[in-house]
Amino acid sequence: MIDSLSGYSLTAKHNFPAVNHSPQMPATVAVIDDRPLSRMTVVDLLSVDGYSVLELDAESAILESIAEEQPDLVLLDVAVPESNGFEVCRQLKTNIRTKDIPVVLMTVGDRREHRLQVMEAGADDFLVKPLDRLELSTRVRTLIHQKRLNEDLDQTEQVLFLIARAVESRSTDRGGSCARVADLVKEFGEYLRVAPEEIENLVFAAHLHDIGTIAIPDSVMLKEGELTPEETELVKQHVLIGEKICQPLRNRWGVLPIIRHHHERWDGSGYPDGLSKTEIPFLAQVFQIIDIFDALTSDRPHKQAYTPSQALDIIAEETTKGWRNPELVSEFTIFVQKSENHN
Secondary structure, three states: OOHHHOOOOOEEEOOOOOOOOOOOOOOEEEEEEEHHHHHHHHHHHHHOOEEEEEEEEEOOHHHHHHHHHOEEEEEEEEOOOOOHHHHHHHHHHOOOOOOOOOOOEEOOOOOHHHHHHHHHHHOEEEEEEEHHHHHHHHHHHHHHHHHHHHHHHHHHHHHHHHHHHHHHOOOHHOOOOOOOEEEEHHHHHHOOOHHHHHHHHHHHHHHHHOOHHHOOOHHHOOOOOOHHHHHHHHHHHHHHHHHOOOOOHHHHHOHHHHHHOOOOOOOOOOOOOOOOHHOOOOHHHHHHHHHEEEEEEEEEOOEOOHHHHHHHHHHHHHHOOOOOOHHHHHHHHHHHHHHHHHH
């Protein structure tokens, strides 16, 4: 797909003193416009805010240049020769190397069909020529700020997943547990017709739910014998610690209630808050059943894995005791039995 726009090539890259950006990493804006005067106007306006500007014209390989240079934002004129800005935008947004870069389309006139094409092409915003300096500055600054927040969030997620992986590898009997729980909770969530964003939260929770145990000493977490009452209370703190560790996940706040409440019980005898019945977040209830089922059907040093049927019997007994949501357990039982029949 990169080669399909090979009529474009890099013409210039300007660096201006950065304003309101890190001096080590000034934001870069790519300006794609075949008309030199129009392009120069945009460059001059951007220079006021101290951006590094990457200029592209009709002899540039647009996608290749954008993919290599990785600018913080692309300003793209819709009237590019041989193709059009909407198609260029569409290709940028479907290329794995460029899809996360904000694209602002520049049009002449604010026609309704242009607005529709902007949305269909996947552009993040659009501006009408002649450009207003204040409007350009505000739109560019806002989109770059959001992109950098998203990058920070991605880095935070990567760090948390590394910690979670270290936590899982700490215990030799839990290898692959998070991945298994993630797969199963996704399938069960889809079976329950849970919203896609909630399924994403369940999958995230599968990897992060026990991250708080990193603060619990090995002498407690890896103890083979029965825990003392004091040690038991210490282990219970892992859900609160995990919730606190994961609070930087600004766009994943739906994960936090799952982490905090996946050890609550239907009758209120669980922890940390002693919630009962519908007080317990629904996703935490869903996740809890999957987590328990995986633990029961996995080999551990102190026990052999139960069969799915045996695990369902144990969960049914816990439901009779009042620990689990009867309706949800019934749905899960049907789900497992259907899965077993398909296999």
